[in-house]
Amino acid sequence: PQPTPPPHVLLVPFPSQGHTIPFFNFAKLLASKGVAVTYVCVQHRISSLQRDHAAAGLNLLIRLVGLPERVPVGQLGIDEGTGSLSRSMEVAANMEDDFVQLVHELRRAVGAGAGSEESLGAPISIIYDPFLWWMHDVAVSLKIEYYSFFTSPASLLSIMLHLPILISQGYVPLRMSAEPRLITLPGLAPAWDRELLYLFSDSVTETSVQRLTHAAIKLSETAPTVLINTCYELEANTIDVLQKYKRIPQTKIDVQALGPVLPLELLNDNNVDDLYLQEDNRKEERECLRWLSSRSPDSVLYVSFGSIFIPSLESILELALGLEASSHAFLWVLRPPPGVASRDQSFSLSALLPEGFESRTKGRGFVISPWAPQLSILSHPSTGGFLTHCGWNSTIESIFMGVPLIAYPQFAEQKANCRMIVDQWKAGIQLQNDENERLRKEEVEKIIKILMEGEEGKQMKKNVRQVRDMARSSWKEGGSSYTNLQALVQKLFKLSADLSPEAVS
Numbered sequence: 387p388q389p390t391p392p393p394h395v396l397l398v399p400f401p402s403q404g405h406t407i408p409f410f411n412f413a414k415l416l417a418s419k420g421v422a423v424t425y426v427c428v429q430h431r432i433s434s435l436q437r438d439h440a441a442a443g444l445n446l447l448i449r450l451v452g453l454p455e456r457v458p459v460g461q462l463g464i465d466e467g468t469g470s471l472s473r474s475m476e477v478a479a480n481m482e483d484d485f486v487q488l489v490h491e492l493r494r495a496v497g498a499g500a501g502s503e504e505s506l507g508a509p510i511s512i513i514y515d516p517f518l519w520w521m522h523d524v525a526v527s528l529k530i531e532y533y534s535f536f537t538s539p540a541s542l543l544s545i546m547l548h549l550p551i552l553i554s555q556g557y558v559p560l561r562m563s564a565e566p567r568l569i570t571l572p573g574l575a576p577a578w579d580r581e582l583l584y585l586f587s588d589s590v591t592e593t594s595v596q597r598l599t600h601a602a603i604k605l606s607e608t609a610p611t612v613l614i615n616t617c618y619e620l621e622a623n624t625i626d627v628l629q630k631y632k633r634i635p636q637t638k639i640d641v642q643a644l645g646p647v648l649p650l651e652l653l654n655d656n657n658v659d660d661l662y663l664q665e666d667n668r669k670e671e672r673e674c675l676r677w678l679s680s681r682s683p684d685s686v687l688y689v690s691f692g693s694i695f696i697p698s699l700e701s702i703l704e705l706a707l708g709l710e711a712s713s714h715a716f717l718w719v720l721r722p723p724p725g726v727a728s729r730d731q732s733f734s735l736s737a738l739l740p741e742g743f744e745s746r747t748k749g750r751g752f753v754i755s756p757w758a759p760q761l762s763i764l765s766h767p768s769t770g771g772f773l774t775h776c777g778w779n780s781t782i783e784s785i786f787m788g789v790p791l792i793a794y795p796q797f798a799e800q801k802a803n804c805r806m807i808v809d810q811w812k813a814g815i816q817l818q819n820d821e822n823e824r825l826r827k828e829e830v831e832k833i834i835k836i837l838m839e840g841e842e843g844k845q846m847k848k849n850v851r852q853v854r855d856m857a858r859s860s861w862k863e864g865g866s867s868y869t870n871l872q873a874l875v876q877k878l879f880k881l882s883a884d885l886s887p888e889a890v891s
């Protein structure tokens with residue numbers, strides 16, 4: 387008999403970096419288990435993956451497919467500013483028809499026995515991002531099995547599943563100017579509504595709130611299997627509620643934590659801490675790693691706010707002065723606020739920084755723009771702390787590398803992530819704005835010193851390493867994420883065997 391072909395799945399992320407990167411890592415993880423993957427997103431996202439990541443670990447089982455651009459791409463080719471959630475939503479809205487057409491084409495090509503399409507076989511399942519609010523209905527109409535892959539923490543999934551209740555109790559849509567209310571959801575520590583519900587607030591455009599609400603309600607109504615980019619050990623209480631007790635009314639969702647989904651070479655363990663030695667980075671990235679290698683162990687603060695958030699010009703100045711005053715070494719990913727660079731052709735980054743800053747911090751500071759090899763930096767022994775906006779990917783990457791954090795959360799679910807980092811794991815300290823919501827250099831300096839030189843900082847480093855060990859253990863043979871991934875892969879192979887022409891005939 388013919389050997390069973392590898393199961394062929396379509397992976398479809400929401401089109402922003404914080405989603406495309408974990409989806410890409412997930413593609414590599416599945417391919418390493420013999421699953422064939424067609425990874426589908428708009429073309430500029432595919433190009434940026436090819437530019438930043440593809441050299442590491444693409445294989446014959448992964449095919450990247452770019453859908454046509456129907457919304458103009460941002461000037462830097464990466465996300466810019468908080469408005470980009472709405473823009474990504476527009477891009478996502480425009481993906482629907484092209485995606486449906488692609489699936490039809492793939493099926494036709496297999497039917498006609500054509501070239502490379504045939505080699506991966508017909509897709510048997512879609513693993514999609516639940517932020518793509520339209521995808522569930524598309525999967526149903528295409529009569530294809532589906533799973534969701536949720537790139538955010540279980541806590542946000544829990545909030546999304548509670549949304550019908552939160553709406554009925556008047557919490558959503560949230561008005562940020564209203565009197566703050568405490569929310570207690572099962573499996574989550576009590577928190578202020580504005581910390582938990584930003585995505586469903588009037589800080590986000592009405593259309594985005596509607597689309598996300600639609601996505602959340604679809605999730606709770608349709609009871610798909612949701613694979614989450616977290617591990618049991620990191621969010622045990624929340625996952626217990628989601629999984630075992632099924633205490634969320636009206637949902638029978640099946641939740642499988644199989645993260646943190648990081649590049650394969652990290653999860654396979656042996657060279658976890660040597661990522662920075664790999665040579666596939668771009669020139670300026672190699673330079674920054676070389677500079678890092680010239681610094682002593684644990685001495686450098688890495689400063690980066692992910693792919694979306696860019697501090698205001700005023701905050702950039704305060705941050706710079708705080709970094710300078712702290713006397714510690716720093717590696718800072720700096721991007722101009724939206725519009726600043728495009729107004730001025732001869733724009734240089736120096737224009738964003740205080741006068742004389744670069745010469746005064748020469749040697750001790752390294753500024754890189756617009757993008758840094760974050761994982762390599764976090765894996766580098768010189769990196770001793772990470773000043774972050776608490777995006778979920780940045781959070782789990784730092785935890786996995788055992789780097790303590792300075793948490794400066796901004797939007798989306800970042801404030802809830804900050805509570806996990808600071809209160810639950812005690813792996814970091816929060817940087818707060820003053821009472822007028824302004825970042826102050828004195829506060830920056832103080833918090834850096836606490837993390838990088840104080841006893842408290844030492845304790846945070848110990849704590850983060852304990853959390854790191856738990857997260858890493860989930861990927862060891864028999865560990866929680868390892869086991870959940872095996873089960874998923876087995877299901878996909880079984881489904882493929884059941885759907886193969888021999889089985890059907």
Ligand code: UDP
Pocket residue numbers: 403404405407690691692693694695719756757758759760761776777778779780781783
């Ligand atoms: N990232 C990177 N280099 C940068 C900035 C970000 O590699 O200069 C990566 C980072 O490692 C993470 C992702 O981009 O994987 C950002 O995702 P996160 O969830 O932290 O934040 P978001 O961009 O969604 O706000």
